[in-house]
Amino acid sequence: MIPKPFEYHSPQSLGDAVAMLQQYGDEAKLLAGGHSLLPMMKLRFAMPSHLIDLNRIPDLAGVSESGNEIRIGAMTTENQLIWSELLQRKLPLLVEAARLIADPQVRYRGTIGGDIAHGDPGNDHPALMLTLDASFVLAGANGERVVPASEFFLGTYYTAMNPDEIMTQIRIPVPPQGTGWCYAKLKRKTGDFAAAAAAVLLQMKGDTCTGVAIGLTNLGPTALRASDAEAALTGQPLTADAIEAAAQKVMAICEPAADLRGDETYKTAMAGEMFRKAIRTAMERCTR
Amino acid sequence: MSQTVKVTFKLNDRPVEVLVEPRELLIHTLREKLAHTGPHIGCETSHCGACTVDMNGASLKSCTILTVQCEGADILTIEGIAKNGELHALQEGFMQEHGLQCGFCTPGMITRAYRLLQEIPDPTEEEIRYWMAGNLCRCTGYQNIVKSIQYAARKLRGEPVETSHPLMGEKAAQSEMAG
Numbered sequence: 001m002i003p004k005p006f007e008y009h010s011p012q013s014l015g016d017a018v019a020m021l022q023q024y025g026d027e028a029k030l031l032a033g034g035h036s037l038l039p040m041m042k043l044r045f046a047m048p049s050h051l052i053d054l055n056r057i058p059d060l061a062g063v064s065e066s067g068n069e070i071r072i073g074a075m076t077t078e079n080q081l082i083w084s085e086l087l088q089r090k091l092p093l094l095v096e097a098a099r100l101i102a103d104p105q106v107r108y109r110g111t112i113g114g115d116i117a118h119g120d121p122g123n124d125h126p127a128l129m130l131t132l133d134a135s136f137v138l139a140g141a142n143g144e145r146v147v148p149a150s151e152f153f154l155g156t157y158y159t160a161m162n163p164d165e166i167m168t169q170i171r172i173p174v175p176p177q178g179t180g181w182c183y184a185k186l187k188r189k190t191g192d193f194a195a196a197a198a199a200v201l202l203q204m205k206g207d208t209c210t211g212v213a214i215g216l217t218n219l220g221p222t223a224l225r226a227s228d229a230e231a232a233l234t235g236q237p238l239t240a241d242a243i244e245a246a247a248q249k250v251m252a253i254c255e256p257a258a259d260l261r262g263d264e265t266y267k268t269a270m271a272g273e274m275f276r277k278a279i280r281t282a283m284e285r286c287t288r
Numbered sequence: 289m290s291q292t293v294k295v296t297f298k299l300n301d302r303p304v305e306v307l308v309e310p311r312e313l314l315i316h317t318l319r320e321k322l323a324h325t326g327p328h329i330g331c332e333t334s335h336c337g338a339c340t341v342d343m344n345g346a347s348l349k350s351c352t353i354l355t356v357q358c359e360g361a362d363i364l365t366i367e368g369i370a371k372n373g374e375l376h377a378l379q380e381g382f383m384q385e386h387g388l389q390c391g392f393c394t395p396g397m398i399t400r401a402y403r404l405l406q407e408i409p410d411p412t413e414e415e416i417r418y419w420m421a422g423n424l425c426r427c428t429g430y431q432n433i434v435k436s437i438q439y440a441a442r443k444l445r446g447e448p449v450e451t452s453h454p455l456m457g458e459k460a461a462q463s464e465m466a467g
């Protein structure tokens with residue numbers, strides 16, 4: 001289990017890292033926490049000739065608030081997300097989900113930027129980013145651009161990022177006061193990816209749903225946003241029938257890949273179940 | 289073959305210098321170049337935690353980090369846990385509470401628990417189980433590992449400690465009576 005030989009670079013600035021990406025092109029890979037990339041390199045699914053380590057670049061980690069927006073450095077680790085008081089107060093959905101990612105040791109290293117940039121539909125952050133209407137700051141040779149999550153995930157291991165770009169920051173609008181939240185994830189054991197998972201953000205007035213966002217993990221070639229189900233719920237009283245109708249719409253968009261976690265039918269059924277669980281919990285957590 | 293690179297770091301408070309290929313994983317450097325065979329290789333795929341070491345105040349799986357990434361780091365392995373010939377409270381806890389059987393997972397368990405108790409000195413059982421979940425054990429069923437960590441936590445907080453093991457408790461009582 002040893003990767004193919006490569007040259008290792010540890011740039012001290014973002015500018016140097018971008019220049020190296022330009023110089024080495026397709027031969028290069030960025031290394032963040034290394035907990036998706038190094039396993040792939042050991043299995044020789046990835047064989048970069050140049051590895052560019054982002055860990056020595058200052059100021060790429062940390063959580064801050066700017067106006068009505070939370071800004072998270074791409075190199076912020078899962079444990080830093082879990083321990084952030086700001087996130088616990090303003091984006092509890094992210095904290096709840098990070099606690100369900102991998103295991104303690106992996107969470108000390110794995111970064112939110114790497115989890116998103118990897119483009120794996122089994123990763124948990126992509127669906128969360130869709131649900132939270134996040135956008136990503138990408139730095140390249142021509143400066144920065146900001147791409148919304150809804151335009152970022154194009155296919156399995158395929159994103160809107162150019163090969164010479166580096167994700168530097170994740171921006172998330174703070175949900176309105178009183179928003180209910182839940183990330184429901186079915187996994188076989190600690191450290192396993194989701195068999196199915198659903199993220200829900202919910203606003204209510206009395207019994208009526210005034211706004212809802214639903215994201216799904218590992219149920220298609222990319223993370224999914226369940227827009228049909230959202231449209232069906234918005235403006236409606238959240239009765240058992242309305243929730244069941246939405247669950248059917250959630251399941252209708254699922255195209256999971258069969259694997260050891262289950263076949264397509266099972267995973268789709270579990271998507272419905274995770275959605276029902278997530279919306280009920282979000283309802284309980286809503287202040288109306 | 290790629291060039292070898294010189295890497296220096298602190299290993300259990302001692303400065304070390306190694307020559308490695310960039311692709312070399314820390315676990316291999318520790319075991320094969322530095323004769324630190326406490327960290328074990330259970331899976332080599334970031335799942336079992338047997339290779340856990342402490343680096344710059346974080347527990348990590350040394351099979352999933354390159355040695356070249358450790359330049360300037362401060363690394364602690366099971367070999368550095370006992371101080372001045374005295375067992376660490378965790379080592380004593382694992383002994384007193386039967387926290388091991390074959391012992392293969394133990395270096396990783398103790399090194400991980402070391403960091404856990406720095407972060408949460410008074411963990412609940414639930415917290416111990418949650419924050420130790422990156423370490424697998426095929427023998428004990430975990431119950432005694434939890435007890436071992438609770439024992440060490442009490443000792444490190446300066447509280448009196450006593451084994452919960454029935455036979456060891458009895459033996460201690462008998463030797464007290466005899467004495």
Ligand SMILES: Cc1cc2nc3c(=O)[nH]c(=O)nc-3n(C[C@H](O)[C@H](O)[C@H](O)COP(=O)(O)OP(=O)(O)OC[C@H]3O[C@@H](n4cnc5c(N)ncnc54)[C@H](O)[C@@H]3O)c2cc1C
Pocket residue numbers: 029030031032033034035036037038039054074075100101102103106109110111112113114115117118122123124125165166167168191192193194333334335
């Ligand atoms: C045992 C185990 C269990 C796991 N369980 C889960 C789980 O339940 N849920 C989950 O979501 N993940 C899980 N993971 C994956 C883990 O969370 C990874 O850490 C994460 O997917 C990748 O983040 P990283 O920082 O380690 O990135 P790396 O592995 O370093 O990089 C991943 C990819 O992203 C690119 N990249 C990284 N950072 C940037 C950046 N800033 N800009 C541009 N490109 C970048 C890299 O070039 C590479 O292609 C698990 C991993 C392990 C080993």
Ligand code: FES
Pocket residue numbers: 328329330331332333334335336337338339340349350351352
């Ligand atoms: S050998 Fe590193 S986690 Fe198993």
Ligand code: FES
Pocket residue numbers: 387388389390391392393394424425426427428
């Ligand atoms: S004591 Fe044997 S694996 Fe844990």
